[in-house]
Amino acid sequence: MLDRRPGLRVGLLLTPPMLWLGVAYLGALAALLVTSLWTQDDFTGNIERIWTLDNFRQLFTVDVYRTITLRTIGIAALVTVVDAVLAFPIALYMAKVASPRTQRLLVIAVLTPLWASYLVKAYAWRGMLSADGPIAWIANPFGLDTPGYGLPAVIITLSYLWLPYMILPVYAGLERVPDSLLEASSDLGGGSWTTIRRVVLPMAFPALVAGSIFTFSLSLGDYITVQIVGGTSQLLGNVVYDNQGAANNLPFAAAVATVPIVVMVVYLALARRVGALEDL
Amino acid sequence: MRKTRSKTLAAVACAGVLALASACGTSSGGSDGGTKADADQGGFTAPDVPMQESIGDPEGQVNILAWPGYAEDGSTDKSIDWVTPFEKESGCQANVKYFDTSDQAVQLMKTGEYDVVSASGDATLRLIAGGDVAPVNTDLLTNYADIAPFLKDQKFNSVDGQMYGVPHGWGANLLMYNKDVVKPAPTSWGAVFDDASTYAGKVTAYDSPIYIADAALYLMATQPDLGIEDPYALDQDQLAAAVDLLKAQKGNVSEYWSNYLKEVAAFKSGDSVIGTTWQVIASTIGDSVAAVLPEEGSTGWSDTWMISSEAKNPNCGYLWMDYITSPEAQAQVAEYFGEAPANTKACDLTTDTSFCDTYHAEDSDFASQIHYWTTPISQCLDGRTDTECTDYGDWTTAWTEIKG
Numbered sequence: 229m230l231d232r233r234p235g236l237r238v239g240l241l242l243t244p245p246m247l248w249l250g251v252a253y254l255g256a257l258a259a260l261l262v263t264s265l266w267t268q269d270d271f272t273g274n275i276e277r278i279w280t281l282d283n284f285r286q287l288f289t290v291d292v293y294r295t296i297t298l299r300t301i302g303i304a305a306l307v308t309v310v311d312a313v314l315a316f317p318i319a320l321y322m323a324k325v326a327s328p329r330t331q332r333l334l335v336i337a338v339l340t341p342l343w344a345s346y347l348v349k350a351y352a353w354r355g356m357l358s359a360d361g362p363i364a365w366i367a368n369p370f371g372l373d374t375p376g377y378g379l380p381a382v383i384i385t386l387s388y389l390w391l392p393y394m395i396l397p398v399y400a401g402l403e404r405v406p407d408s409l410l411e412a413s414s415d416l417g418g419g420s421w422t423t424i425r426r427v428v429l430p431m432a433f434p435a436l437v438a439g440s441i442f443t444f445s446l447s448l449g450d451y452i453t454v455q456i457v458g459g460t461s462q463l464l465g466n467v468v469y470d471n472q473g474a475a476n477n478l479p480f481a482a483a484v485a486t487v488p489i490v491v492m493v494v495y496l497a498l499a500r501r502v503g504a505l506e507d508l
Numbered sequence: 509m510r511k512t513r514s515k516t517l518a519a520v521a522c523a524g525v526l527a528l529a530s531a532c533g534t535s536s537g538g539s540d541g542g543t544k545a546d547a548d549q550g551g552f553t554a555p556d557v558p559m560q561e562s563i564g565d566p567e568g569q570v571n572i573l574a575w576p577g578y579a580e581d582g583s584t585d586k587s588i589d590w591v592t593p594f595e596k597e598s599g600c601q602a603n604v605k606y607f608d609t610s611d612q613a614v615q616l617m618k619t620g621e622y623d624v625v626s627a628s629g630d631a632t633l634r635l636i637a638g639g640d641v642a643p644v645n646t647d648l649l650t651n652y653a654d655i656a657p658f659l660k661d662q663k664f665n666s667v668d669g670q671m672y673g674v675p676h677g678w679g680a681n682l683l684m685y686n687k688d689v690v691k692p693a694p695t696s697w698g699a700v701f702d703d704a705s706t707y708a709g710k711v712t713a714y715d716s717p718i719y720i721a722d723a724a725l726y727l728m729a730t731q732p733d734l735g736i737e738d739p740y741a742l743d744q745d746q747l748a749a750a751v752d753l754l755k756a757q758k759g760n761v762s763e764y765w766s767n768y769l770k771e772v773a774a775f776k777s778g779d780s781v782i783g784t785t786w787q788v789i790a791s792t793i794g795d796s797v798a799a800v801l802p803e804e805g806s807t808g809w810s811d812t813w814m815i816s817s818e819a820k821n822p823n824c825g826y827l828w829m830d831y832i833t834s835p836e837a838q839a840q841v842a843e844y845f846g847e848a849p850a851n852t853k854a855c856d857l858t859t860d861t862s863f864c865d866t867y868h869a870e871d872s873d874f875a876s877q878i879h880y881w882t883t884p885i886s887q888c889l890d891g892r893t894d895t896e897c898t899d900y901g902d903w904t905t906a907w908t909e910i911k912g
Contacts, residue, residue: 272638274618292909359778376709377763377779459763462911470908472615477904 257489264482275478283483293467297487300464303383304447308394308440310387315394315439320428322395323402324410338395346389350456353385357457377459385453386446393442401435402428434503441499448488464488554667555639557817563648563826569601570824573613573622575811576768577788577845578676579604579832590840594831600824608766609716610881617641620818623825626676628809629664630718630881634900636672641814643670648826651833654853658872664882665812673812674829677838679847679867680808680878681714681722682799684785686775697726697802700783701753704760712774712783713757715764717903718881720910721807722784723750723757725879729804738890739807740882747898747906754910764911768792787846808878809847842867848875 264283267276287293322334341349355361357374364374375381405428413423451465462470464487471481572579579602582589591602605622607613610631617625617640627635635641646652652674659665659675666672685694690707701723704711713719724739727749736746762780765771768789774780775793790799813829815822831837838854841847848869849855855864868874882889888897898906 269638272634274638286905290905290909292912295912361777460758460761460911462908467908 260482260485263479264486266479268477268479283480286480287483287487293484296462296464296467299379299461300448300488301491303379303386303463304444306383307386307390307447308443310383311391311394311443312398312436312440314387314391315398316432316436319395319398319402319432320424322399323405324407335399338392338399341388342392347452347456349389350385350453353381353388354456357381357384377457379458379461381457381459382454382461382463385457386450389453390443390446393446394436394439397439397442398432398435401432401438405431437499437502441496444495445488445492448491554636554643554670554672557639557642559643559645559670560648560815560822560826561645564823566599566824566827567821568599568824569603570624570821570828571622572602572604572828573616573625574604574606575626575628575845576606576608578606578626578811578841580841580844588840588844590832590837594828594837598824598827598831600821600827602828608768610718611716614638614640617816620816623816623819623821624828625814625816626811627673627814628811628881630883630900632664632672632812632814633883635814636667639817641672642817642819644673644815644829646671646674649674649830649833651830651835651851654835654851655833656850656852656870656872658875659810659850662810664810664880673814674833675850676811676813676832677842677845677847677849678808678810678875678878678880679787679845680801680806681784682787682790682806683802684775684783684790684797684799686778686781686796687798688796689778689781693798693800694782695800695803697722697804697806698730699802701726701757702730704757707782708760709762710779710781711757711760711762712771712780713754713761713764714784715766717900717907718807719784720747720750720754720903720906721879721881723753725807726804727753737892738888739879740884741888741890741892741897742884743888743892743895743897747902751906751910755912758910758912788844791844791846805877805879808880810875810878810880842869 263275265279265281267278267280267282268274269276318334318338322331322338326334354377356363357377358364359374359376361374367373375384409427409431410423413427418426449465451463451469454461454463454466464484468481468484471477471484579591580588581591581602581604591604594600595602605616607616610628613625613627613631614634616622617627617635618638625631625635625641627641632641655675659678661669661671665675683694683697683699685699687693689710690699699706700711700713714722720742721739724736724742724746727734727746728736728739731749734746734749736742742750763770763774765774765780765783768786771780771783771785771789772792775797785799787799790797813832815825815829819825832841833851835851835853835857838849838851839857842849842854843858843860843863846867848864848867852864852870855869858864860866864870883900884898884903886896886899888895
C-alpha cells in the first residue's frame with residue numbers, strides 16, 4: 229500500500245522528526261515563555277501560577293539588567309569581531325594558498341581543539357591567566373601583568389573557544405571564489421591588497437556573517453566561561469543560571485532567557501538579508 | 509494555509525503547556541500551604557505533612573544532599589570516612605550530593621530526588637513552608653537525647669514545638685588570609701570592606717545574597733547610627749547601606765566563590781589572598797593560610813538534618829539521621845569540617861582533646877553570639893514593628909545589582 233501512496237510514505241517518514249521539532253523543541257520554548265508569565269513565592273520558592281507581566285517589568289525597569297544585556301551583546305560582538313579578524317587570513321591561506329596536503333592538515337589542525345572538552349579548555353585558560361600562570365611569567369619581566377580574571381579574560385577565552393566555528397564557514401565560502409576572478413583582478417592591475425579588499429572580501433562577506441551567527445549566538449548564551457575566568461562579572465547566562473539554579477526563580481529566569489532569543493531573531497533576520505543563511 | 513498554520517501553533521502551545529504542567533506538578537505542591545501567620549514562628553504556619561511513626565526495613569539506599577564535607581566516604585582523603593561504616597552497619601548505600609549554597613539546596617530538595625538534607629538556618633524555614641520536608645519523629649532517633657539542649661526547638665528547626673529535623677552542628681564564617689601576603693594578620697572584617705583596597709584585585713567573597721548579612725554585621729559594629737540590631741533584619745535604608753559597602757568592595761574583589769573548591773584553587777594559585785571562608789576550606793588548603801574569627805563576631809551556620817516529604821527511602825533516611833548524630837560520626841565530621849558538634853558526647857571522642865573547648869561546643873552563651881544564617885522576611889526578625897524589613901527576594905535582587 230505504501231508503494232501506491234507516495235503521500236502517505238512521505239508523511240510517515242517525516243512525522244517523527246516533525247514531532248520532535250514541534251513538540252520537544254518548539255514546545256519547550258513555548259513552555260519557557262509561558263513560565264515567564266508566572267510568578268514565584270520569594271520565601272518558599274514555589275511557583276505560583278498567576279498570570280503577570282511583573283517579570284518583564286522588572287527586567288526592563290531595573291537598571292542592572294539593562295547593563296548586563298548591553299554588556300553581553302557587546303562581548304558577543306567583540307568576540308565575533310576578534311574571531312573574524314583572526315579567521316579570515318587563516319581561511320584565505322587554507323583556501324587559496326596552501327597545497328592540497330597542507331590544506332588537509334590545516335583543516336585537521338583547526339578541528340583539533342574541538343576534540344577537547346569545552347570545560348578543559350576554559351580551565352586551561354584559567355591556568356594561563358592566573359597570577360602564577362604562564363602569561364604573568366612571560367609578561368612580568370616587561371613590567372606587564374596578566375589581565376587577570378574579568379571581561380578581557382572572557383573575550384580571550386570565548387574567542388579561542390569559538391574560532392573553529394568562524395574559520396570553517398569562511399574557508400568554505402572562500403573556496404567557492406573562482407581563481408579566475410583573482411587572476412582577472414591582477415591582470416587589470418589590482419595588487420594583492422586591492423584584490424582582497426575589492427574582490428575577495430565582498431564575496432566572502434556572507435560566509436563571515438554565517439560564521440558570526442555561530443560565534444555571536446554561542447557567546448550570547450555562555451555562562452560557564454564567565455564563571456571560570458570572568459572574575460566578578462556576570463552575563464545574561466549567569467543571571468538565568470543564578471535565578472534558576474540558585475534563587476530558584478524559574479519564572480524570572482525564563483523572562484531573562486527571552487532576551488537572547490529576541491536578540492538572535494533580530495540578528496538572523498539581518499543575516500538573511502545579506503544571504504548568509506545560504507552559506508551555513 | 510493560514511488556518512492550518514494557526515492550528516499547528518495552537519497544538520504546539522498546548523503540548524508545551526501540558527508538558528510544563530506535569531513538570532511543575534511535583535514542585536508546586538503545598539504552595540497554598542500557608543505563608544502569613546503568627547509572629548513567633550517567623551511569620552508562617554507549616555503545611556500539613558505526615559510524620560513517620562516507625563522505622564521499617566531499610567530500602568537499601570539513601571540519597572543524601574549535604575554541605576561539602578558532611579558526608580565523606582574516603583574519596584577526598586582515605587582516612588576521612590564515616591559513610592562506609594554507615595553503609596555496612598545499616599545496609600543502606602549512601603548516594604551523596606554536595607551543594608554550594610542554601611539556595612541550591614532548596615532548589616534541589618524541590619526535585620524530590622533526595623531523602624535527607626543538611627539544611628542551614630537560611631534554608632530550613634523555606635523548606636518547611638514549601639512543604640518540602642516532613643516533621644521528624646525524634647522518638648525514633650536514639651541519639652537525639654544527647655543533642656545540646658540549646659539547639660533543640662529553635663525557631664529555625666521547629667514549628668509549634670514540633671521538630672523538623674535533628675541538629676547537626678554549628679560554627680562561624682571565618683576570615684581567611686594568605687600568611688605570606690597579608691601582613692600584619694587581620695583582626696577585623698574591615699580588611700575585606702573599608703581596607704579592601706590594600707589587597708585590590710585579590711579579595712574574595714561568598715557568592716550568595718546571604719553574604720549581605722556579613723556587610724550588615726560589619727556596619728552594625730562600625731556605624732551604630734544605622735541602628736542595625738540583627739544582620740538579617742534590614743529595612744530599606746539599612747539594606748542600601750550594606751549594598752553600598754558591598755559595591756565598594758566589589759572593585760577590589762578578584763572573584764566571588766560559591767563552590768568551595770573554587771576558593772581552594774584561587775588561594776592556592778594566589779588569585780585570592782583574603783576573604784570569607786569555612787574552617788574546612790582553610791584546612792584543605794593547608795599551612796599557607798590562616799582563618800580567624802574577627803573582633804566584630806561573625807555570621808555562621810547552625811545546620812539541621814531534615815527528611816524530605818517525598819522521601820523514597822525514608823527508613824534509610826532515618827537511619828542516616830540517627831547515625832550522623834551519633835557521637836562517633838559527630839566527632840569525625842566536626843573535626844573534619846571545623847565546627848561544634850551538636851551531640852556533645854562527641855567531645856570525648858575527638859582526636860584533639862581540647863577540640864570542643866576551641867569550638868565552644870557546650871557553651872550556649874558563645875553560640876548565641878554567632879549570627880546564624882536566617883532567611884530574611886518582611887516581618888523584622890529583630891522585633892521592630894514600626895517598619896517593614898527587606899525579604900529574601902529583595903536581597904536576591906540587591907545581590908544581582910551589587911555584582912552589576
